Amino acid sequence: MRKLAVFASSFVVCLASSMFGQNLQTAPGTPRHPLDASKITSIINGPITAKHLSSSRLSASTQAAVKGAASTPVTIKSVPFFNGAFTFQKQTFPFSMMGHRPQNGGTTKIDTSYLAISFIFDEFIDQNGNNIVIDATGNTNNLLNGPDFERFPYTVGNTQFGDAVQRAEFFNVMAKPHDDDSDEAWHTLLETPRQLKPVTVEVPFGSSLVFAAPDGTFFAFVDINFMNSQLNTLVQTENIRVDEVPIFVTHNAVYADFIFGGCCIGGFHTAFETQQVGNTVFVQVFDFATSLDANVANAVFGDPTVFADVDALSHELSETYNDPFVNNVVPSWQFPGTPPGICSNVLETGDPVENLPNPSFPVMIDGFLYHPQTEALLQWFSRENPSSAFNGAFSYPGNNLTAPSTACPK
Numbered sequence: 001m002r003k004l005a006v007f008a009s010s011f012v013v014c015l016a017s018s019m020f021g022q023n024l025q026t027a028p029g030t031p032r033h034p035l036d037a038s039k040i041t042s043i044i045n046g047p048i049t050a051k052h053l054s055s056s057r058l059s060a061s062t063q064a065a066v067k068g069a070a071s072t073p074v075t076i077k078s079v080p081f082f083n084g085a086f087t088f089q090k091q092t093f094p095f096s097m098m099g100h101r102p103q104n105g106g107t108t109k110i111d112t113s114y115l116a117i118s119f120i121f122d123e124f125i126d127q128n129g130n131n132i133v134i135d136a137t138g139n140t141n142n143l144l145n146g147p148d149f150e151r152f153p154y155t156v157g158n159t160q161f162g163d164a165v166q167r168a169e170f171f172n173v174m175a176k177p178h179d180d181d182s183d184e185a186w187h188t189l190l191e192t193p194r195q196l197k198p199v200t201v202e203v204p205f206g207s208s209l210v211f212a213a214p215d216g217t218f219f220a221f222v223d224i225n226f227m228n229s230q231l232n233t234l235v236q237t238e239n240i241r242v243d244e245v246p247i248f249v250t251h252n253a254v255y256a257d258f259i260f261g262g263c264c265i266g267g268f269h270t271a272f273e274t275q276q277v278g279n280t281v282f283v284q285v286f287d288f289a290t291s292l293d294a295n296v297a298n299a300v301f302g303d304p305t306v307f308a309d310v311d312a313l314s315h316e317l318s319e320t321y322n323d324p325f326v327n328n329v330v331p332s333w334q335f336p337g338t339p340p341g342i343c344s345n346v347l348e349t350g351d352p353v354e355n356l357p358n359p360s361f362p363v364m365i366d367g368f369l370y371h372p373q374t375e376a377l378l379q380w381f382s383r384e385n386p387s388s389a390f391n392g393a394f395s396y397p398g399n400n401l402t403a404p405s406t407a408c409p410k
Contacts, residue, residue, distance in 0.1 A: 082096070115195075119200065122204050136250050144193065270285070271325040316350070
């Protein structure tokens with residue numbers, strides 16, 4: 001396992017300690033023991049809620065090219081994708097999704113890679129005086145044997161989770177909807193990831209808080225600003241390809257903004273340009289997610305399913321299916337279950353459901369109960385009523401959303 005050593009500025013350290021209910025920052029160079037998990041709410045200012053991020057770092061010309069604009073003479077080299085559009089109140093909303101057109105049928109196989117990121121913490125030591133390590137490698141097989149990569153008998157076919165969500169959206173227009181195992185049936189499937197050599201990130205003073213769950217399991221709140229800097233390094237140094245979906249995963253860690261406040265982030269997906277050769281632009285999509293043990297999820301959120309096992313990963317992968325370049329603009333919508341005015345205008349399928357009751361849809365595979373997250377369907381964003389999705393649904397596999405999205409208050 002490789003070690004990625006990093007350092008934080010004193011400016012960040014100072015700001016980090018000021019964002020918590022108590023000043024918990026010790027002097028650099030003085031390690032301490034992990035904090036009591038029962039004191040999380042007194043340490044973290046503000047609500048502790050599950051959330052995910054997304055961002056697109058594509059130029060305007062590349063944004064237009066991935067939407068199929070004829071006026072942009074650019075060829076995109078990336079994961080396979082197709083274009084479509086819907087109309088709402090006489091306005092056309094184009095979109096790009098991973099795979100190939102559902103009307104044409106056939107199976108698209110998407111290459112993937114997987115990197116397990118472990119942590120070693122400079123600031124926190126165990127009872128024996130050793131720096132605490134949170135290992136991610138032991139969780140790899142469990143995730144790769146879960147519903148994101150293995151088939152499960154969903155009502156739209158025996159298939160992977162992300163493909164099931166897409167099939168639900170396009171069930172009534174795709175080729176051979178009931179012939180789900182034939183070569184002609186429409187699928188977008190993730191190949192088994194090629195596993196990159198695991199990395200251990202050294203977390204400096206002021207960039208984390210490490211807690212001990214009631215059973216003694218260590219888990220961490222890590223500064224998302226620090227983590228972003230490490231991911232920026234890793235995507236430049238790892239052997240990832242633009243025709244695949246790289247998946248970087250941590251274990252028993254959630255992410256908070258130590259500078260501006262806010263917790264807790266379970267992952268994000270993004271797209272960025274890597275190079276241009278003539279009229280060909282190379283675009284890399286990218287997924288990052290955490291995975292919590294049930295006891296850690298319960299200690300952080302009071303719910304053993306939040307970010308548990310594949311919850312955060314399924315959220316990000318489904319969004320990559322449905323908005324790979326993070327630029328699918330839709331009519332502005334209000335987040336369900338939140339005060340008026342908390343809104344978005346992007347087709348991010350996991351976000352509308354993540355803070356509703358029972359957001360996950362548990363499935364049993366090889367004796368393990370996984371918790372992929374229910375996703376909002378295209379019809380929810382387009383406000384198509386009645387919905388043309390499978391069984392008239394607005395979310396899938398769960399029925400968390402029973403009506404189209406609500407317009408953001410003006």
